[in-house]
Structure formats: structure tokens, C-alpha cells
Amino acid sequence: MQVVGVIASGIAHEVKNPLAIILQGAEFLDKKIYAKDTNINTAIASIKEAVERADRIIKGLLDFSSVSKPDMHKEDINSLIDKCVFLLKHEFDKRHIKVVRNFNNVPSVFIDKNKIEQVFVNIFMNAAYAMDKTGGELTITTRVLKLDEPDARYPDKEMFPSQADTVLLAEITDTGGGIPKDIMERIFEPFFTTNRSRGGAGLGLAIVKNIIDMHKGMIYISNVDRKGAKVRIYFRMHQ
Ligand SMILES: Nc1ncnc2c1ncn2[C@@H]1O[C@H](COP(=O)(O)OP(=O)(O)O)[C@@H](O)[C@H]1O
Ligand SMILES: [Mg+2]
Structure with missing residues (x-):
């Protein structure tokens, strides 16, 4: 792990406990105080909100600097994506987002299921935020991609083993x-x-990139x- 990762996870662990104590305290006061002055309730509510936000950032930092080695197994990407879509159904419905699945028959790939789920959830949430006001369409395509296709963009040839001329492509487009x-x-x-004003911490794509790097993908x-x-x-199809 890089030094910055060690520091990040150190800070995250140190800050977690005090945060938990602040949150418990605020919840206790919330229950005990029957305030005539509504400002008091507002103050307690904003303490809770701020702590929850800080907690999300800390969780993100821990994910980001996570030392845990990927736990790789052969998985079916289509059903993994389906699960992520299902998890976020409420978020999509709320924003009037139509999900279009353009799944093809693709071979299983060697991945850490939990980490790759995190990747798709982050990307889907980004798309959902981008389409927040207007609604829209989220299209997910999976297919085998030939690396010599004109739009393949394949600058890092050494990233993939020389015998590999195909990869599994997962493509997510939104209309935000x-x-x-x-x-x-x-x-x-x-x-x-x-x-930031909507609670974004800016860690989503940093984590996504980290996880894809772990998988030697792009x-x-x-x-x-x-x-x-x-x-x-x-995703690599050849190990
Ligand atoms: N699908 C998207 N459409 C428009 N902008 C996007 C999209 N995905 C990411 N972004 C931009 O990239 C930024 C960083 O994304 P991310 O790292 O996930 O952080 P966060 O979601 O917390 O803002 C977003 O704040 C946004 O400006
Ligand atoms: Mg995000």
C-alpha cells in the first residue's frame, strides 16, 4: 500500500470512534429533549446529518485504501449487473430513469464480486445523479470486444497478455x-x-479506478x- 493509503486508513480508523460517540450523543439528546425551541431540534438534526456525512467519507476512505486482496472467482457479469440494478431500483424509479439492458452472451470472468459490484453501483449512482432533474435512460451493454475494433481505444498494449485480442466490455451510457x-x-x-452540495465526497471514481486496476482491467x-x-x-477474459 502507498504511504498515502496508510495515512488515509489510519485517519479513518482514528476518526470512526469519535464520530460514533458524537452520533450516539446526538441521538440521545434527540430522544430526551422535548424542546419548545425548534432551533434546538434543528441543531441536533444538523449535527446528525454532519456526522453521517463524515461517516460516509470515512467509509469511502477505508474502501479507497483497502488493503484487502481481491478475492477472485469466475463470475457472470450479466447477473452481477442485474443485482446492482435491482439494488438501485428505488433510486432509478425516484428519478424516472429507464434502465435498458443490452446484454449479450459473454464468458464468465475472474473477478472479486463484491468489489466489482461496488464499481457498478458507483457508476450507476453517478449516472443517476447526472439525470436527476430530467429523468432519462441508462443503457448497459455487455459484449465481447475485439481490441482491434476502430473505437476500442487501446493505448496500453502491455496491459493485456499478448495472446488476448478480445476483452469483455461493459458499457454504461446515460442521458444526463x-x-x-x-x-x-x-x-x-x-x-x-x-x-458536494448533494453529499458527494468525490471518492466514487477514485475507488472505481483502484478496483479496476486491481483487476488489471481498464x-x-x-x-x-x-x-x-x-x-x-x-475486463480480461484470459488470465
Ligand atoms: N455519468 C456522469 N455524468 C456527468 N458527470 C459525471 C458522471 N460521472 C461522474 N461525473 C463527474 O465526476 C465527478 C466525480 O465523480 P465521483 O468520483 O463518483 O464523485 P461524486 O459522485 O462523489 O461526485 C462527479 O462529481 C461529476 O462531476
Ligand atoms: Mg460518485
């Missing part, structure tokens, strides 16, 4: 606002977010011509 050009370079940076994010963002993940 897309990613402004001037922030495109920064979206994978830890703590970079344009959603991830590209771009904008679609019409509207929205496109995320492409390449």
Missing part, C-alpha cells in the same frame, strides 16, 4: 448532462466532486455525441 471538458481530467482524483469515460456520459470497462 455529460462531463464538462474542463473537469474531464480530474474526475478520477480523490475528493474531486461537483456534487476504464474509459467519455461523452456521447448527443448527450450524456459513457463509461467503458474492459
Whole structure:
């Protein structure tokens, strides 16, 4: 683990307990105080909210700096994606997002199921946020991709074993606002977010990138011509 990872996880562990104590205290006061002054309730509510936010960031940091080695097994990506879609059904419905599954018959891949679920959940939530106001369509495609296809984008040839000329592609497109050009370079940076006011910590894509690297895969994010963002993940099919 890199030094920054050691520091991050150290801080995260140290801060978790005091946070838990603050939250318990606020919950205790909330139950005990029958305040005539509504400002008191408002103050307690905002303490709880702030602690929960800090707790989410800490959890993200722990995930980000997670030392745990990936636990790899052969898995079916289509059913894993289905599970993630099911987990987020409420989020999609709430925002009037239609999910289009464009699944093809693909071979199983060697992955850490929990970690890759985290990848899809993060990407789906980003898409959901991007389509928050207008509703929209989330399209998920899985297929075998030939690395010599014209739009394959394959700069790091040494990333994949030389005999591998195909990868499993999972592509997620949304019909949100897309990613402004001037922030495109920064979206994978830890703590970079344009959603701070909505509770975003900016750790989502940093964690996603980490996990994909662990799997020796690749991830590209771009904008679609019409509207929205496109995320492409390449999984190795050959070990
Ligand atoms: N599908 C998307 N559409 C538009 N912008 C996106 C999308 N996915 C990511 N982004 C941009 O990338 C930033 C970083 O994403 P992320 O690391 O997941 O952090 P967070 O979700 O907490 O903001 C987001 O704040 C947003 O500006
Ligand atoms: Mg996110």
C-alpha cells in the first residue's frame, strides 16, 4: 500500500470512534429533549446529518485504501449487473430513469464480486445523479470486444497478455448532462466532486479506478455525441 493509503486508513480508523460517540450523543439528546425551541431540534438534526456525512467519507476512505486482496472467482457479469440494478431500483424509479439492458452472451470472468459490484453501483449512482432533474435512460451493454475494433481505444498494449485480442466490455451510457471538458481530467482524483452540495465526497471514481486496476482491467469515460456520459470497462477474459 502507498504511504498515502496508510495515512488515509489510519485517519479513518482514528476518526470512526469519535464520530460514533458524537452520533450516539446526538441521538440521545434527540430522544430526551422535548424542546419548545425548534432551533434546538434543528441543531441536533444538523449535527446528525454532519456526522453521517463524515461517516460516509470515512467509509469511502477505508474502501479507497483497502488493503484487502481481491478475492477472485469466475463470475457472470450479466447477473452481477442485474443485482446492482435491482439494488438501485428505488433510486432509478425516484428519478424516472429507464434502465435498458443490452446484454449479450459473454464468458464468465475472474473477478472479486463484491468489489466489482461496488464499481457498478458507483457508476450507476453517478449516472443517476447526472439525470436527476430530467429523468432519462441508462443503457448497459455487455459484449465481447475485439481490441482491434476502430473505437476500442487501446493505448496500453502491455496491459493485456499478448495472446488476448478480445476483452469483455461493459458499457454504461446515460442521458444526463455529460462531463464538462474542463473537469474531464480530474474526475478520477480523490475528493474531486461537483456534487458536494448533494453529499458527494468525490471518492466514487477514485475507488472505481483502484478496483479496476486491481483487476488489471481498464476504464474509459467519455461523452456521447448527443448527450450524456459513457463509461467503458474492459475486463480480461484470459488470465
Ligand atoms: N455519468 C456522469 N455524468 C456527468 N458527470 C459525471 C458522471 N460521472 C461522474 N461525473 C463527474 O465526476 C465527478 C466525480 O465523480 P465521483 O468520483 O463518483 O464523485 P461524486 O459522485 O462523489 O461526485 C462527479 O462529481 C461529476 O462531476
Ligand atoms: Mg460518485
